[in-house]
Amino acid sequence: xxxxxxxARERLERAAIELxxxxxxxxxxxPEITARAGLTTRTFHRHFADxxxxxxxxxxxxxxxxxxxxxxxxxxxxxALIMEGLRTVVATRFEGRREDLRVRxxxxxxxxxxxxxDLQKWADMSAAIRAGFTARGIAAMRAALLAxxxxxxxxxxxxxxxxxDDDRELFEIVRTGLDAMRxxxxxx
Amino acid sequence: xxxxxxxARERLERAAIELxxxxxxxxxxxPEITARAGLTTRTFHRHFADxxxxxxxxxxxxxxxxxxxxxxxxxxxxxALIMEGLRTVVATRFEGRREDLRVRxxxxxxxxxxxxxDLQKWADMSAAIRAGFTARGIAAMRAALLAxxxxxxxxxxxxxxxxxDDDRELFEIVRTGLDAMRxxxxxx
DNA sequence: CGCGTGATGACATGCCATGTCATCGGGTAA
DNA sequence: TTACCCGATGACATGGCATGTCATCACGCG
Numbered sequence: 350x351x352x353x354x355x356x357a358r359e360r361l362e363r364a365a366i367e368l369x370x371x372x373x374x375x376x377x378x379x380p381e382i383t384a385r386a387g388l389t390t391r392t393f394h395r396h397f398a399d400x401x402x403x404x405x406x407x408x409x410x411x412x413x414x415x416x417x418x419x420x421x422x423x424x425x426x427x428x429a430l431i432m433e434g435l436r437t438v439v440a441t442r443f444e445g446r447r448e449d450l451r452v453r454x455x456x457x458x459x460x461x462x463x464x465x466x467d468l469q470k471w472a473d474m475s476a477a478i479r480a481g482f483t484a485r486g487i488a489a490m491r492a493a494l495l496a497x498x499x500x501x502x503x504x505x506x507x508x509x510x511x512x513x514d515d516d517r518e519l520f521e522i523v524r525t526g527l528d529a530m531r532x533x534x535x536x537x
Numbered sequence: 538x539x540x541x542x543x544x545a546r547e548r549l550e551r552a553a554i555e556l557x558x559x560x561x562x563x564x565x566x567x568p569e570i571t572a573r574a575g576l577t578t579r580t581f582h583r584h585f586a587d588x589x590x591x592x593x594x595x596x597x598x599x600x601x602x603x604x605x606x607x608x609x610x611x612x613x614x615x616x617a618l619i620m621e622g623l624r625t626v627v628a629t630r631f632e633g634r635r636e637d638l639r640v641r642x643x644x645x646x647x648x649x650x651x652x653x654x655d656l657q658k659w660a661d662m663s664a665a666i667r668a669g670f671t672a673r674g675i676a677a678m679r680a681a682l683l684a685x686x687x688x689x690x691x692x693x694x695x696x697x698x699x700x701x702d703d704d705r706e707l708f709e710i711v712r713t714g715l716d717a718m719r720x721x722x723x724x725x
Numbered sequence: 726c727g728c729g730t731g732a733t734g735a736c737a738t739g740c741c742a743t744g745t746c747a748t749c750g751g752g753t754a755a
Numbered sequence: 756t757t758a759c760c761c762g763a764t765g766a767c768a769t770g771g772c773a774t775g776t777c778a779t780c781a782c783g784c785g
Contacts, residue, residue, distance in 0.1 A: 391767095392763080427721065464657065465656065466653060469656060490714065491721070494717055497692075497693065526678060530682055567773090
């Protein structure tokens with residue numbers, strides 16, 4: 350055992366999300382969070398770069414994307430790789446967490462700073478995918494377009510999934526989105 | 538004539554960008570900017586919501602996108618509308634400003650907060666396009682995917698254009714990008 | 726000629742983020 | 756066992772951003 354309970358980070362995270370739900374993100378101060386967690390402000394910023402980052406603790410979709418691309422069979426075409434990757438991401442990070450994700454989405458929507466941070470996280474994921482593709486020898490611009498397409502597909506599908514309450518599976522929506530893009534681009 | 542020179546906003550903008558180039562964004566304080574412009578901090582925040590926003594004064598690509606979609610002929614297919622819109626945006630906002638845009642890009646790249654703000658601006662543009670499409674009767678998810686595709690095309694092409702120094706025109710790169718996406722999606 | 730209006734200045738405040746140093750328990754090696 | 760190092764936290768201080776509030780003052784309008 351350590352001198353302090355070892356779950357400081359988790360306590361801060363729980364306290365923060367509770368307070369965000371109770372009072373809103375902007376109305377919650379860092380001292381309030383640390384008071385509820387029994388810690389100090391300085392310690393909060395040792396665990397999280399800023400007040401927004403606490404909402405993304407343990408997310409790291411970029412790391413997962415990097416691994417999935419690196420581990421994919423060499424011959425797999427990029428688009429197939431993307432769909433396989435999205436299937437895994439959906440299964441491990443989204444499926445079964447719909448209510449939790451709705452709560453988080455409401456908090457993010459309520460604050461402009463959080464919306465910007467959210468965009469940054471998606472951009473990080475896109476950058477990771479792009480890097481994975483360039484590492485596989487795909488040209489820069491093609492890799493960037495593929496990465497953006499993958500992220501857009503996932504993000505738009507996620508919104509659709511959270512908006513509605515039917516029992517469509519998220520990945521099914523992703524596949525529908527891909528078909529939509531296909532016909533859109535083929536037609537023009 | 539007014540009591541004060543009427544160009545307060547422009548003076549602030551010029552002073553800010555000068556200082557950002559001289560010392561960097563983070564190292565420049567709002568009082569420094571206002572001192573150079575001969576104004577006060579409070580006045581700065583009357584013209585710009587925050588220190589980052591000064592870099593996007595008079596940009597408003599979202600407004601342009603909204604107008605372009607609203608004014609487009611009713612029968613025009615979405616993808617054709619996008620390419621026509623991108624041609625206009627490129628011509629009126631980007632073409633001929635390559636060096637200026639490179640300077641701004643360097644400033645944005647240097648600061649994480651600015652990178653997030655930049656993403657927000659692109660997201661605003663995507664939202665404007667999406668709204669324009671839904672107003673034309675296109676279903677929500679299809680509109681969102683189209684909007685993201687348009688913005689991604691523009692953004693990736695812009696990066697390519699700024700990265701290189703040949704005399705390829707920006708819109709030519711956009712067209713190449715569209716072709717790349719087409720073959721990508723058709724192949725898989 | 727007096728008054729409203731709009732832009733600015735002056736002042737104060739709350740909070741975020743961060744640098745620095747002290748403290749203290751636990752693990753490690755001699 | 757003991758002495759020492761390490762890592763996590765507390766305590767304190769500081770700089771800067773963003774914003775609320777009220778006063779000031781020229782201009783134009785009736």
